[in-house]
Amino acid sequence: MSPPRGYDPKRPPGKPAGVKRAPKYTGPASTLTYKLQTAIVAELRQGSTKRMAAALAGTTEARLTNWLRRGREAIESGKRSRYTEFVVEVERAQAEFQKGLVKDVNEAIRDKTMDGRGARWFLGVLAPKDFTVPREAAAPAGNGHGPLFEVITPDEARAKLDDKLATFIAQHLKAQAPKDAPPESAPEDAGGD
Numbered sequence: 001m002s003p004p005r006g007y008d009p010k011r012p013p014g015k016p017a018g019v020k021r022a023p024k025y026t027g028p029a030s031t032l033t034y035k036l037q038t039a040i041v042a043e044l045r046q047g048s049t050k051r052m053a054a055a056l057a058g059t060t061e062a063r064l065t066n067w068l069r070r071g072r073e074a075i076e077s078g079k080r081s082r083y084t085e086f087v088v089e090v091e092r093a094q095a096e097f098q099k100g101l102v103k104d105v106n107e108a109i110r111d112k113t114m115d116g117r118g119a120r121w122f123l124g125v126l127a128p129k130d131f132t133v134p135r136e137a138a139a140p141a142g143n144g145h146g147p148l149f150e151v152i153t154p155d156e157a158r159a160k161l162d163d164k165l166a167t168f169i170a171q172h173l174k175a176q177a178p179k180d181a182p183p184e185s186a187p188e189d190a191g192g193d
Contacts, residue, residue, distance in 0.1 A: 105119045
């Protein structure tokens with residue numbers, strides 16, 4: 001029996017001998033492992049954002065967020081898993097970093113040579129509900145004359161302008177009245193010299 005047409009016994013079908021496979025492209029880690037968990041927690045403990053910690057550990061922020069969501073759902077339902085442990089570790093790491101900043105701020109308060117403004121700002125950004133004072137409402141724009149810009153129709157504009165002009169004229173005339181009044185004359189003596 002003869003070999004099939006096109007068959008070369010020196011080059012059998014299949015993978016050529018001695019040739020390596022094409023490199024396998026790796027993507028972000030999709031499974032939460034202990035190694036990945038410890039890498040993420042270590043980065044968060046040093047002050048990295050979740051996005052930075054995920055990237056440095058070899059995954060994405062979306063995966064990290066998904067693992068945290070799964071952990072919180074498991075905690076709410078009373079279950080324990082790697083994800084619940086992960087949530088606890090992430091929150092602990094973030095709290096430890098914030099505690100270090102609070103310690104720096106307190107030290108800056110005691111020691112007047114230190115500048116704690118950076119740590120206070122960072123705390124205000126990290127946890128604004130815990131570390132910022134609510135601001136008072138801003139003063140009204142337009143120096144008490146109403147808003148600076150208002151969308152109105154031409155007829156409304158004309159009516160408002162007429163009202164403001166009439167008010168201004170009334171106030172102006174009221175202020176001018178005492179100045180324009182003739183001075184009171186003194187009563188003359190009836191006997192004359």
